[in-house]
Amino acid sequence: MLKIFNDKVYGLDESLIASGYPMVGSQIESWEDEITLNEKDYKRASKLGNVPTGTGHDNFLKGIIVQFDITYPNYWTPQFQRYHFADIVSSTSKMHRLIKMDLKASCNEYVDDAVIEILQKWIDIFNSFIPGQETIEIENKIYSKYEIYMKVISNCPMGLEQTMRVTTSYLQLKTIYQQRRHHKLKEDWGNFCDWCLTLPHFEEFCLNNIK
Template sequence: MLKIFNDKVYGLEESLIASGYPMIAESIEEWDEKYNLEEKDYKRAGKLGNVPTGTGHDNFLKGIIVQFDVTYPNYWTPQFQRYHFADIVSSTSKMHRLTKMDLKKSCNEYVDDVVIDNLNKWIDIYNKMIESKEVEVILEEKKYTQYEIYMKIISNCPMGLEQTMRVTTSYLQLKTIYLQRRHHKLKEDWGNFCDWCLTLPHFEEFCLKNK
């Protein structure tokens, strides 16, 4: 099941201030370190942030940056990576560490044991080849190279394998994600993601008041 943690929000107050720039006629001065946001700033942000996605008036939401860690099943990532501004800072790696993972713990509850057992079979063969420095192995009268065994492992890895990545995104992108995925078929994963969005400071007020 998808899990989000270690989340941080940056630039919220600064973006609220900047949301008023279009209506300023005089020169913009350096911000006073003691600048106090007023009710009108939050009201303006709520009005601008709740316009229909794509109209452009909610651009100030780009400045509210969110970073978080997310543990996810592999079948979730192709959908998440469709979004333009959701940059992956770093992540755990199948390529580097799949042959070292405890698959029973790393896969979600929907992966059948027979799938895990089959993959572990190929991982055991591969690790023994690495340890003994064998280049080829014969299994059931068929010859396999070390590379072919490795490709067996990668190709048979279940989509229910869970990994973790750190992501940088913004309220503007999260607004789009929320509106598109709130009632998605992957209700456990996208449901958890959208529930988490609602915990972010002022997210519902700035992005979803009219939804």
Template structure:
């Protein structure tokens, strides 16, 4: 997998907001207030390790958006997370007839499968029937690389990290390594 164009939003504001339950007035969003609130945020995160619902709900306000290139077989697993919103994605259905299968398949797709896909696309191009279209679409290898823009938050990334860091698929382990690179990941996510 390849992750790029990463943006983190509202980290400072959400950390400051973690103390709102104890405030009598709205906070000042200053660097000093952030540093004071960060101590409290870390305590909340540490107090709730392992709990399904916790006191660190402020993590939902720390939003993360990124582009990801991934093999098709990861899609169903990504969709199980309730706040892993796909902003927009490449479309296998719309672009499959123009794909260069030599370039868009990962290293585990066999040469025979790639050659078969080229033959099926050629058959479709000669006769663009529904049957030929469905044959191409239905035989597309799971190792075809797709891409999308995603929005999520630190709370969901924490769930993903806890559930996938030792996953059988190397892509999930790589994704969890990427999570560790986010600002304050050690303190607020892991």
């Protein structure tokens, strides 16, 4: 199941002030050490942030940066990676670690035991190679070490779970929430959208017009 943790939000206060720049003259004052926001700032942010996606008036949401760690099943990433501003800082690696993983612990509950057994068979064969060995015979067929490794990677189930750290913004999360709130992958996108609601002022600034 998708899980989000270690989340941080940056630039919220500064972006609320910047949302008022279009109505200010050419002179912008420097911020003090402590930024003081008032009711007018929050009302303006809520009004601008809740315009329809794509109209451009919610651009200040770009400045509210969110970073988080997320543990996810592999079938979820193609959908997440379609979003323009959702940069992966770093992630766990199948290429480096799959042959060392505890598969039962690393796969979600929907992966069949038979699938894990097949993958474990190819991992065990790969790990049986000794230094300098480049081929192995299995049932009267010769396989190269590369071919065995490709068997490992190609038979990896989509329910394998990995973790990555992501940088994104309220503007992108607003789009994600609108598109994925009622998605067919209700456990994963449902958890993601529920997490969005825990971010400071996210519902107020992004969702008043769609909830």
